[in-house]
Amino acid sequence: MNLHEYQAKELLKKYNVPVQEGIAVDTVMAAEEAYRQIKNETGNNFAVIKAQIHAGGRGKGKIEGSEQRGVAVAKSLENVTEIAKNILGGTLVTIQTGAAGKKVNKILVAQDVYYPGPNPVKEFYLSILLDRTSGKNVIMYSTEGGMDIEEVAHNTPEKIFKEFVQPGAPLQGFQARKIAFNLGLSGESFKNCVKFVTNLYNAYVGVDAAMLEINPLFKTSDDKIIAVDCKLSLDDNALIRHADLANLRDESEEDPTEVEAGHYNLNFVKLDGNVGCMVNGAGLAMATMDMIKLSGGEPANFLDVGGSANAQTVEAGFRIILKDPKVKAILINIFGGIVRCDRVAQGVIDAYKSIGEIKIPIIVRLQGTNAEEAKKLIDESGLTVQSAILLSEAAELVNKAVSA
Known part of the structure; x- marks a missing residue:
């Protein structure tokens, strides 16, 4: 689960990690008030306005239809007003968002x-x-x-350092000092860096992060070490231990179909292909996607219904796949182990009946637990479904569907 910069910084502060202070707002008026508050606290007329989206490259990215960058420096209240008006509600296009960009609902002053x-x-x-x-x-x-750290790694790999820490063990003092030394710090900035890195690692472990990135990590002119930006991704599997952090999820930043799939406990990832697939088990799903590519198609999604699938979850998955206008065929490939084939078959039948006429080919391969019962259910349903026993047969049917 990805967090916004302002959310990540608030978490870091709980672990005594110094950050660039700011106020997140969602209106121009609130941005103006935030600027006044920051100016009063610092005595500085300058402030930085940052678009809050789940993507990097904001400083180089532009608001669609304008020259406004996703990160801009304001020198006055008038600047803040102008920048906030340009960014809020606009679509920010960066190297990581792709051409579609992402709508900016909040900014950080x-x-x-x-x-x-x-x-x-x-x-x-x-x-x-x-x-x-x-x-x-x-x-x-x-x-x-x-x-971009990728450019540094490619062009000057000798400038990339790595320090490994055994999971379950704390960051050792000598390791934190080694990091500060390799960064070329000395004196007060060296001491501050040691504290910063130690507390940052504690934060990484404490929130069960999957990734924590500080770019830039900044040394101020008075030798303070602070996080100017922060990208924080939490391990979804650990959120059961962090109910308060789960509430920080911003579903507006995620693909709507993936959000809907999550409500049904479906493991779904949208792709750009033309063959929708519904499979049980991640390994079989990956093999099925390979098979689709080898047969001349392109997977439109990864969808693992898991071992607890029932008719309702299968129907939900079916509906989600059908929402993609690029899909020319659907392949359902189920090996009945924990999940029963007849449950999947009933879900397909229920989806057919509730959705109505489905004009694209549907290929079903059901093997394993209750496979015969499943085949009987589909055969007696009157549905136009193409059955396959072998994976090679399913591949041929997929090839015909995408070539038609």
Whole structure:
């Protein structure tokens, strides 16, 4: 589950991680009031206005139909008003959103941290995630912050450092000091960085994060170390331990069909293909998607109905697949182990009856528990459904459907 920047920063503050302070708002009037409050607190006329969407590249992205960037510096109240009007309600297109972009419902009015002082400012990069190869958490960091880390890794890989931490063990003091040293820090900024990294790792573990990225990690002119931006993704499987964090989910940022599927406990991911598929078990689902590609089609979705599927959940999955206008055929591939084939068959029949005429081919392959009962249900239903026993037969039927 992804969080907005302002939500992530509030969580970090609970773990004593210094952040760029700001106020999230959803109206122009509230943005103006937030600016006045920040100006009074800092004595600084400058403020940073940031679009709040679940995508990176906001600083380079533009509001559709204008030259307004997703992140902008305001120098006055008039600037704040103008920028807020341009961003709020607009569609921000970045390298990560694709051409469709994402609608901006909130902005963050944040303090300017580039204020003058005795020492130069510096931007770094730091992220924490699970390294699946080693089975350990890894802190990845670089002196080259504020830019795409992929470009740094490609062009100057020697500037990417990694520190591995055994799951269940805390970040050791020598590791935090090593990170500060490799970032080229000394004196007060070195000490502050050690505290920052230690508390940040505690936050990563404490909220059961899947990924925590700070870019830029910022050294101010008075040697403070703060998180200017934060991308935080929580492990969905751990949300049972964090009921308060589950409430931070913003469904408006997610694909509507994936949200609907989640309400029925269906594992669904929308893709760009032309063959809808409904399968039980992630492994069989992946194999089915491969089979669709080999037969000349392209998967329109990943849909695993799981082991607890019943007629109602199958019908829901059927409806979700049919909402995609690109779908030319539907392949239902069920191996009855925990889930019974007759339940799936009944769900297909119920969906047919409630939805009405379905004009695209439907290919059904049911094997395993109660497969014979399932075949009988479908045969006696009067539905126009093409049956297959072998996976190769299903592949041929898919090929005919997408080639028609």
